[in-house]
Amino acid sequence: MFFIKGRLMFGLDARFLVITLLLIVVPIVIFCTNVARNVLHEFLTYNVVYVILAVTILFTIYVLVLLFLTSTRDPGIVPRNSHPLEEEICYNSSVPVDASGRHTPIPPLPRTKEVFVNGFSVTVKYCDTCQIYRPPRCLHCSVCDNCVERFDHHCHWLGQCIGLRNYRYFFLLVSSSALLCIFIFAMSALNIKFVMDDYGTLWKTMKESLASVILMVYSFIFFWFAGGLTCFHLYLIGRNQTTYEKCRRRADNMQNVYDRGCFGNFLEVFCTKTKSSRYNFQAYVQEETPMRI
Known part of the structure; x- marks a missing residue:
């Protein structure tokens, strides 16, 4: 789905966003x-609460910007072939004839081919849907129905694939969300402490600060989700692997030919220039002339 004349691109399940x-x-x-507001009452003679509010609002805006950048940009879609190569042997009147008058068969298209990456031979597969040989680390997403470069996974929470062009923002989004959960948990616990000092008993404290209790439980649960993802992807970045490659190599025991060392892998993810999109989503569709066979 496209908005603002192709400047924003969402996945097919963007409603989950x-x-x-x-x-x-x-x-x-x-x-x-x-x-x-309750913390404001405790720090009435200080400006600490205004700092807390400012940090909360700015941090939330930062997380929302990362959410926007991750879910609205091209993850690295590889254009489909508008003129597919022939894959089957054809014998018909349109096929050229040789000197003896027999039709020349079109050779079958290989399903795989070998390319070299960092001096190692890597097998790339032919995509029947996109009619292309997928680049290394590219995979066809069954949800978006597109081949995506450096495909990591399809995130239903964002309604978008995570690939070459938005993986950096995805990691920053997950890690920042984990930090935001820690912050909300700590401030809610601080508020409960203040209330307990006034009421003395835990039950009365929970009744008077129900919002803080709910926020503590909520942030604790989501911290394990966001924090676990952060740790998992830190591990993947250090080894220069994608989620798909990690799951696949566990079964196939394949060698990682993309590993540049831990430091080099982190530089590749966070310090390299984001590759330009292969598509110009704001361009007009050009009418194609039929191919002559």
Whole structure:
């Protein structure tokens, strides 16, 4: 799906992005309108609470920007072949004839071919849907129905594939979300401490600061989700692997030909220039002339 004349591109299941957006925004609104207000009462003579509010709002905006950058950009889609190569042996009147008058058969197209990456031979497969030989580390996403360079996985929470052009933003989004969960958990726990100092008993404290209790439970659960993903992808980045390659090599025991060493792998992900899109989504569709056989 495209918006603003092709400047924004969403996946086919972009409706789930609304749920993700609510999971981020709603807890922050509850925190700012309830928890932060109670903390304001405790720090009435200080400006600490205003710093807490500013950090919360700025950090949330940063997470939302990363969410926007991850879910609205081309993940690295490889264009389809508009004139597919012949894959079957054809014998018909349109096929050229040789000197003896017999039709010349078109040789079958190989399903795989070998290319060299860092001095190692890598097998690339032919994609029947896109009618191309997939570049190394490219995979056809069954949800988006596109071949994506350096395909990591399809994220339903973002409604978008994670690939070559948005993996960096995806990792920053996940890791920043984990830090935001820690921050909300800590501030909610601080508020509960203040309330307990006033009421003395845990039960009365929970009744008076129900929002803080809910936010603590919520942020604790989602921290394990976001924090676990952060640790997993830190491991993958250090080894220069994708999620798909990690799962596949566990079964096939394949050699990683893309590993440049831990430091070099992190430089590749975070310090290299993002590759330009292979598509110009704002261009007009050109009418193609039929191929002559």
